[in-house]
Amino acid sequence: MANKMKAAVMYGPNDIRYEDVDMPECPEGGFIVKIKAVGLCGSDIRNLTTDSRKGNYPHIYGHEVVGEVYEVAPGVENYRVGQMxxxxxxxHCLKCENCRSGHHEQCTNIEHYTDRPGGFAQYIAYTKKRVDRGATFEIPDGLDPIAATLAEPMSSTYACVENINVTLGDTVVIIGAGPIGIFLSILSRMRGARKIILIDINQSRLDKASEFDIDYLINSSQVDPVEEVLRLTNNVGADKVISANPSTKAQQQAILMAKKAGIVVFFGGVPKGELTELDTNIIHYNGLWIYGHYGANSMQVQTAFELAISKDFPARKIITHVLPLKEINKGLELTKTGEALKVVLLPNED
Known part of the structure; x- marks a missing residue:
């Protein structure tokens, strides 16, 4: 009879049950991790509250995983029991054309984390493919595993500001004051941005964002954000505008906030099937560069991990709530209302 573990299992939209499930068996050539901490991501929330698997349930989500190697298959040498x-x-496969050109985030032979049971559980199994490909990073002794969960959202935001070269003197507008927007704000400042403008419709999120070094906070449910950005930039517009939210309206507004020859980034994915109407004359005559951002290449993943666990990044200011896994539904609600900036769940603690 299989050993049991606790997990937060999704049975459908907004139907997440904390219950006993079978512990994973150690795959041939793979390993098992005892999860110490797992972040609750915006994409997790979207997946858990919609019919993300088109009826293919039950399923365990969760991908911002930090833990201790619990079991290693015979012959696996790169991992050891007790390693954090x-x-x-x-x-990433590191072999396909996209990988070889440096675009690992577009790997055509990737092992998608949503294809296997995820990290909202006490244990998670990784296959031989993971062993062969790596993409795991050892956490130094004494380092906070809770803070290390931020390495995953850090990777994509770090890649974004690097790819569009946020640099000394830039004015950067970020639409969306969730964890991603905060990450983008902090990283933009670290890269030398002169003026950072953060926009959201949720005042609670903006209030939390005030704890960070952000120049202007705009509540777009109270004022016209385009007019306000133009006012704050002397009607020039911003060097870079990043739409970091799931709104087509925000994407429309983003191109109106950018200066001539500026860069607009569509960072946040919008609901599938929804289309954004864009005034392409503005894009054309203003010479805008429109950049779709997703993921990070392998070197950006590594750099982001190192930054996330460093003293230079305010991890514990971003993580506002740490909850046992059994309170995942509370974590979802706290995040959706804006009361929580970032929630981290502890599967092996009560």
């Missing part, structure tokens, strides 16, 4: 690691959720 962060596991990047997607294992």
């Amino acid at each position: 690691i962060y596991v990047y959720p997607e294992a």
Whole structure:
């Protein structure tokens, strides 16, 4: 009879049950991790509250995983029992054309984390493919595993500001004051941005954002954000505008906030099937560069991990709530209302 573990299992939209499930068996050539901490991501919330698997339930989500190697298959030499690691959720093949050109985030032979049971559980199994490809990082002794969960959201935000070269003197507008927007704000400042403008419709999120070094906070439910950005930039517009939210309206507004020859980034994915109407004359005549951002290449993943666990990044200011896994539904609600900036769940603690 299989050993049991606790997990937060999704049975459908907004139907997440904390219950006993079978512990994973150690795959041939793979290993098992005892999860110490797992972040609750915006994409997790979207997946858990919609019919993300088109009826293919039950399923366990969770991909911002930090834990201790619990069991290792015979012959596996790169991992040892007791080793504390962060596991990047997607294992790039490093061999396809996209990987070889440096675009690992577009890997055509990736092992998607949503294809296997995830980290909202006490234990998670990783296959031989993961062992062969790596994308795991050892956490130094004494380092906070809770803070290390931020390495995953850090990777994509770090890649974004690097790819568009946020640099000394830039004015940067970020639409969306969730964890991603905060990450983008902090990283933009670290790269030398002169003026950072953060926009959201949720005043609670903006209030939390005030704890960080952000120049202007705009509540777009109370004022016209385009007019306000233009006012704050002397009608020039911003060097870079990043739409970091699931709104088509925000994408429309973003191109109106950018200066001539500026850069607009569509960072946040919108609901599938929804289309954004864009005034392409503005894009054309203003010479805008429109950049779709997703993921990070392997070197950006590594750099982001190192930054996330460093003293230079305010991890514990971003993580506002730490809850046992059994309170995942509370974590979802706290995040959706804006009361929580970032929630981290502890599967092996009560």
